[in-house]
Amino acid sequence: MKRTQLLYTTFLVFGFFMIGCEDFVEIDTPNFQITASAVYKDDETATAAVQGIYNQLYHNNTAFSNGWENSVSVLAGLSGGLVSPRSITHMKYGPFAQHDIITLDNPAASANLNLWSSAYNIIYLANSVVEGLEQSGGVTEKTRNSLLGQALFIRAFSYFYLVNLYGDVPLLLSTDYNVNTIAPRTLADEVWEQIEADLDEAILWLKGATGYTDGERTQVNVYAAMALQARVCLYRKNWSKSEELSSLVIAQSGTYEILEDLNQVFLANSREALWQISPVKGSSIYPTNTNEASVFIIYSLFGRAFGNIELKEDFISEFEAADKRLNDWVGKYSEGLYYPYKYKVRSIYRDVPEYSMVLRLAEQFLIRAEARAHQNKLATAIEDIDQIRQRADLPSISKVYPGIDQEGLLDTIMSERKKELFAEWGHRWFDLKRTGKSPAIFRSNPLWQDTDVFYPIPEEERMKNPNLSQNKGY
Incomplete structure (x- = not known):
């Protein structure tokens, strides 16, 4: 591949990615139309297209995943109640912390719109990869399988956050403008089923991808896909499958380990990382x-x-x-x-x-502990929790809580999740929601309504698409 040809492809990809995120669901066919013949001509250009999506995950416009002010880690972190704005009157952060998000014409509404639209922009790009690979005859089977698995993972990853934040959301599985602009919301259960199906297929396509290119843990391999599926199965109360998948990830001791030095965990390409997003250089x-x-x-x-x-x-x-x-x-x-x-x-x-850090090994031990506890496998669940406690220099559960029962162990696991995963990707907010504990935790807040477990559908999107209904309470 000549350098000039690769640069031309990169230009096309970059131009396509710069489509306004906030207009994703209703955009016209983009001027920078990427065709299968241009981008999926061969392995090198197809790989560059998928790498472009990874880069986009950290882009300024991709609010939900970039870790910045409108990201899941920040906004859902505020909703989870472990972090708070230093001023409760902060116009953007206060409403998320107080569960009082107004739907239009204020900083919190704009943040909510950015959260929603940026996730859908990534879904559009993932769909374009899936369609391009299906239409291309120039990409080798090995590369096609790997890239298809990565694209399906990224789509599932994006829908995971949308369905947790909003409940019923439009399920868009193509780049068809005419379909997407008028798509109604799909029941959350159907969205969850699609997430599971995408991840099962991603695991299948990625079965040969067990390592990382050049040691950079910034591309998804089969174990990252298993790790996200283990989390999804936990949320869906499929305890046995969740345990099975997390065990497969944990068993890869040649690649992953729980790091004793906490200051090394979030370093680039740390051995605890299953998948990371690299800041743009x-x-x-x-x-x-x-x-x-x-x-x-x-x-x-x-x-x-x-x-x-x-x-x-x-x-x-x-x-x-x-x-x-x-x-x-x-x-x-x-x-x-x-x-x-x-x-x-x-x-x-x-x-x-x-x-x-997006996915890391410590979460897999917490996932397996919870899945095992729900199956009344208390002894092995305690062993998993003790892996995390030992790293934190804390005594084992059996010493602190001898004879602990199932309910007590599940409470302990939630406590450990809180201390291990705080300020990461909204874990606490999602844990409270999926376990039904949000009302009990937040009812002391006079602004709380039980319908606040979901954010409002952005009003700007509802103005563009009359088929988008609003969540209750807004």
Whole structure:
């Protein structure tokens, strides 16, 4: 492949990706139309197209996945109640923390729109890859299978967040403008079924993809697909399949391990990472750190604390004094002012030391522990939890809670999930919702309504598509 031809393909891909995210569901056929003959001519150009989607996941316009102010980690993190805006009157963050999102013409509504539309933009791109690979005859079977598996994973990954945040959502499985612009919402159960089907198929296509290219854990392999499917099965209460899949991932000790040093977990290509998103490499002008570091770290400037988000003190008080997560993953600006400190490099102008963590091994132990506990396999569930507690320098469950029963163990697992996964991808918010505990946790908030478990469908999208109904309570 001549360099000029690859650059031409990259230009086409880039132009296509720059389509406005917020107009995704109702856009016209784009001017930068990528055809199968142009982009899926051979292995190299097809691979470049899929790599473009990975790059797009961190793009400024891709709010839901880029770790920045309108991302799942931030907005759903606020809804989960472990982090809060430093000022409850913050016009964007306050409504998510207070479960009082207005649907139009305010910063919170704009953030909600960005969350929704950016996920659908990624789905559109994944659909375009699936269609392009199906139409192309120039891509070898091995490359086609791998790229198809990756595209299906990315589509399932995006729908996972949409269905958890909004419930019923349009299920768009093609790039057909005429269908997509008037698509109604699909029942959540059907969306979940499609997520499972996509991941099962992705696992099938990726069965030969067990490693990482050049050691970079930024492309999906078969174990990343299994890991997400293990989570999906947990949410769907398919305990046995969840246990089976997480066990397959955990067994890959030659590739993955629980790192003893917590300060190494979120480094680029750490051995705990199943899949990471790399920040776009910067220049002498733009820093190249993770967005999570930029948005979460509270820093001092002119003697003042800067940063809009803090960890709640009542959450800090839940950590045992010896817990290494308190010392290594919680930053302290001053007494009573704490912040997530999993990512430590707030601004840098050289090679990126940290990547945004999406899937990691510790979650798989927590998934398997919960799946086993629900099957009353208490002894092996405790072994899994103790893997996480041991890393945190905490005593085993059997020592702290001898004779613990199933209900007590499930509560303990939820507590460990809270302390292990805080400020990551909305885990706490989703855990409360899927276990039905949201009403009990948030009813002390006078603004809470039980319908607040789902965000509103963005009103701007409903204006464009009259077939989009609104969630109850909005």
